[in-house]
Amino acid sequence: MSTLLRASELVKMPVVTHGGEDVAQIKDIVYAAHGGHVEAFTLAGRGLFAGPLKTALPWARVAGLGKSAVVIESEDDLVPLEEALAATAQDGPGRGDVLNSQVLTDQGTALGTVSDVVIGILGDPASSQADVVGYEILPAETMNRGKQRLLIPLPDTIAASGEHLMVPASASNYLTDDLAQFGSAVDAFRAQLGGRV
Amino acid sequence: MRFSEATGRKVVSTADASTVGTISGFVVDPATKKVVAVALGKTSGQGTMLPFGSIAAFGTDAVTVASADAVVAPDDRLTELSAKQHTILKKRALTTAGDEVGTVRDVEFDPTDGSLVSIQLDDHTWNGQGLVGAGSYAVMLRP
Numbered sequence: 538m539s540t541l542l543r544a545s546e547l548v549k550m551p552v553v554t555h556g557g558e559d560v561a562q563i564k565d566i567v568y569a570a571h572g573g574h575v576e577a578f579t580l581a582g583r584g585l586f587a588g589p590l591k592t593a594l595p596w597a598r599v600a601g602l603g604k605s606a607v608v609i610e611s612e613d614d615l616v617p618l619e620e621a622l623a624a625t626a627q628d629g630p631g632r633g634d635v636l637n638s639q640v641l642t643d644q645g646t647a648l649g650t651v652s653d654v655v656i657g658i659l660g661d662p663a664s665s666q667a668d669v670v671g672y673e674i675l676p677a678e679t680m681n682r683g684k685q686r687l688l689i690p691l692p693d694t695i696a697a698s699g700e701h702l703m704v705p706a707s708a709s710n711y712l713t714d715d716l717a718q719f720g721s722a723v724d725a726f727r728a729q730l731g732g733r734v
Numbered sequence: 735m736r737f738s739e740a741t742g743r744k745v746v747s748t749a750d751a752s753t754v755g756t757i758s759g760f761v762v763d764p765a766t767k768k769v770v771a772v773a774l775g776k777t778s779g780q781g782t783m784l785p786f787g788s789i790a791a792f793g794t795d796a797v798t799v800a801s802a803d804a805v806v807a808p809d810d811r812l813t814e815l816s817a818k819q820h821t822i823l824k825k826r827a828l829t830t831a832g833d834e835v836g837t838v839r840d841v842e843f844d845p846t847d848g849s850l851v852s853i854q855l856d857d858h859t860w861n862g863q864g865l866v867g868a869g870s871y872a873v874m875l876r877p
Contacts, residue, residue, distance in 0.1 A: 553828060556764075557869025558819075603832025608874070 540602065543673065544654035552580065552594060553606045559583050560612050561590055566654075567621065568669065575656060575667035577621040578607070593621035596667055602658060635697050640674055640689070644706040649674035651702060652686060672702070735792065736854075737823065737841045745774060748790060749801040754778065757797065760841070761816045762850065764867045764874075769848035771812050772797070774805060781805035783812050792845035819870035827855055828872040835860070838873050 544566055552561040561580040569576040580590040592615040594607070601608035609615070640648040657670035671690040676682035689704070696703040743757045755774030761783070763770045772784045779802070788804035789797055799805070808816060827835050836855035842862065843850050850862025853875065866874040 551871065553832075553871055553874070554867070554869065555830060555874050556867035557825075557828075557872045557874045559869075559871035601829070601831040603829065603834075605834035606828050606832040606872075608828070608830050608832045 540658045541670065542602070542656050542658070544656060546604075547578075547607075547656070551583065551606050552578075553608050554612060555600070555608070555610050558612075559606075560609075561592070561594070561615070563594075563607060564589055566656075567593070574669060579618065579621075580615070590615075591618050592616060593618045595621050599667075602667075635672070635702055638697060638700060638702045639677075640672065640702045640704055642704055642706045646706075647677045647679065648689070648704070649676040649680060649687070655688060735843060735845045737843070740792075740797075740845075743795075743797055745772075745784060745797045745799060745805075747800070747802045747804075748798050752802065754799065754802045754805055755782075755784070759816070759821075760843075761812055762822055762841070762865075762868070763815055764865050767850050767863050767865050769843050769850070770815065771808075773816060777805055778802070779805065781807050783808045783816075785812075786848040820868050822853070822865075822868050822873050825868065826872045827853070827860070827875055829875050829877045830866055831877050834872075835875065 547563050547566060550563045551559040552563065553559050560583075562583055564579045564581040566575055567577040567579060568574070575596050577596055578594045580592055580594060581587060582590055594609065594615055598609055598614035598616075599607060600610050600614075635651050635654060638651050640651060642648065651672045652675045653673035654669055655671040655673060656667050658665060658667050671688055673686050673688050675684070676687055737760055741757055741759070744753050745755045745757065746752070747754050755777040757772050758775035759773035760769050761771040761773060762768070769786055771786055772789070774782055774784055782805070784799065784805050788799055790800055791798045814820065822838050822841060825838050827838050829835055836857065838853055838855060840854040841850060842852045842854065842859075850865060852862045853860040853865065853873075860875050864876040866876050868874070
């Protein structure tokens with residue numbers, strides 16, 4: 538079973554135990570420093586006046602992740618926030634804040650701006666990674682694609698600053714040279730994502 | 735038998751043929767996936783719980799017990815399991831994979847030992863043995 542989710546769909550999702558209690562909700566996603574995968578989730582309390590929690594949920598403790606909730610076995614799976622953040626060395630090119638970054642190829646062509654991160658989970662969450670498999674971008678005007686959001690499948694680790702996201706020029710080949718193939722890749726992504734355009 | 739069919743059924747003592755109460759609810763233990771007790775209304779004494787093991791027969795027209803003494807006050811475990819946040823009916827149902835699958839409408843149980851047979855959701859049924867937990871947010875079901 539493989540699941541593709543937008544990062545924005547994860548935020549505010551309830552964290553539910555096997556006992557059926559909602560103990561928290563997802564506040565933000567902590568990406569691993571170098572690899573393109575999810576390391577942990579920071580949490581906020583449930584309810585109107587609840588603020589951020591001092592606990593976090595490491596990816597390794599996630600028992601299930603679906604369209605409606607993140608499932609854990611019990612509240613004991615939550616760890617202190619510092620512990621979860623310490624696991625990700627915050628040096629080197631981070632991926633922390635890629636939203637609204639401009640996507641540039643290493644040849645210097647702007648493809649658009651990042652509007653969402655696509656996370657893919659292959660197999661059982663308990664034994665797999667949550668990889669960053671691509672980005673949803675708002676295409677640059679020069680792309681002549683109008684306002685329709687595109688999904689770029691990105692299998693490899695790439696460099697990111699708060700400003701720019703560098704992708705291999707081959708990514709733009711997807712966009713320019715091989716429209717049919719890219720189109721079907723996007724279609725396949727969209728079909729799996731449930732068709733939000 | 736379904737919760738909806740059994741609710742309201744009379745509980746009769748075989749010792750003196752008196753009605754000791756009527757079924758008002760069911761207490762389910764997700765750990766054993768069984769109905770562990772029946773909650774009674776209209777009882778004569780202080781007791782409100784009938785442990786499933788005390789039931790002599792779960793008949794089609796009435797439930798029989800050996801004597802009115804079978805009806806007891808809930809112990810700590812039963813009190814906790816029968817609290818509103820642990821009941822099953824009318825709750826949102828989530829799979830342990832994190833997908834919402836509907837709302838629990840009814841539960842079918844085996845009248846001989848109380849084991850859960852199936853859980854009726856809005857438009858489909860779930861194996862009763864797939865119950866993992868029941869909390870204030872949702873009833874958790876194993877896919």
